Amino acid sequence: MSGTEQDGSELRTISEPVELSIPVQSDLILLARLTAATVASRAGFDVEEVDDLRLAVDELCVLVADGGSVGRLQLTFLATGNAVEVICTLDGAEVQDGQRPDEYGERELSIRILDALVDEHGEDFEGDQRRGWLRKRNVHPGPA
């Protein structure tokens, strides 16, 4: 879709993965949201889908951070065909090979929100590494 003309403006699809590394800090999740929004926007997502992806990335970061505050979130954003994929990993998770008890149902809520906003998502962990990913398709793809 690179080079598509749309209302006189050129859509510059980002074909290379975009990587971002941020400390586990809620005010910096803004950077992840903005990056996701930029990649989705360049991929021709409409404004509602961009908004949904932004919220979904927030929840993905919450899930991967799992209530911890150490380490850095490594995010990769990738526009593939008609979809955007986001992968988020955390090395140095405080809980090894598992998750904290979901005492307040926050994890369950995040999963529910991801179910509602994206097409696919998942998470896994090994040792002190935690990884979550999501994939959202463009519901109104423009001309190829």
Place this chain on the structure above:
Amino acid sequence: MEYADRGDERLRNDLVEAHLGLAHQLARRFTNRGEPYDDLVQVASLALVKSVDRFEPDRGVEFSTFATRTIIGELKRHFRDKGWAIRAPRRIQELYLAVRPAVETLTQELGRPPTVVEIAASVGVSEESVLEALEAGQRYRTASIDAPDRQDGSIALRLGQVDGGFAGTDDRMLLAMSVADLPEREQAIIKLRFVEGLTQSEIAAQVGLSQMHVSRLLSASLAKLREAFNRES
């Protein structure tokens, strides 16, 4: 799904009741944007009722997923319609106020939500500016990472952090009684600041005072509370 088949009012009510917790939880995700929590719960609850009425089980989506999507959509719309209540530079506020109607007009014209490129062309600004404005307008709460939970934060706990002295049930009761002695407006401001966790500017926008005025009222109220606390203890 039984309700969709039979249209039984009682089943409908049961379904709404069973998912009210979800509406509350989702409303809480949007609480850092200057809107009272109760208002957000109301929006989310109405959206829940709407989702019960609109749900089509044949589509193969679980009701809770459909309801979550509907509630989030309504909460987003609420903020879009409600206007500006969060901290942002004036340039971004003005930009957002230009972008918002453009989204609505383009949605009608195109028969679908516009892309960021289309909005940028319509408003005459860069894509980056549109993204910046949309981010500011859709600020969201990363509740679980490091933000304190506003709904769980008691006045005593928060004031205790400032003063370092309020702890224990007796102290909390004394504090609650002292707060009740404050004028109504000061009570409301204390609640907005320490229970709902709003900033002074957000409170100022809500109660129709300047941020300086709110700051003075807060300082005076805290001084009165400290005085009452010291006197009684």
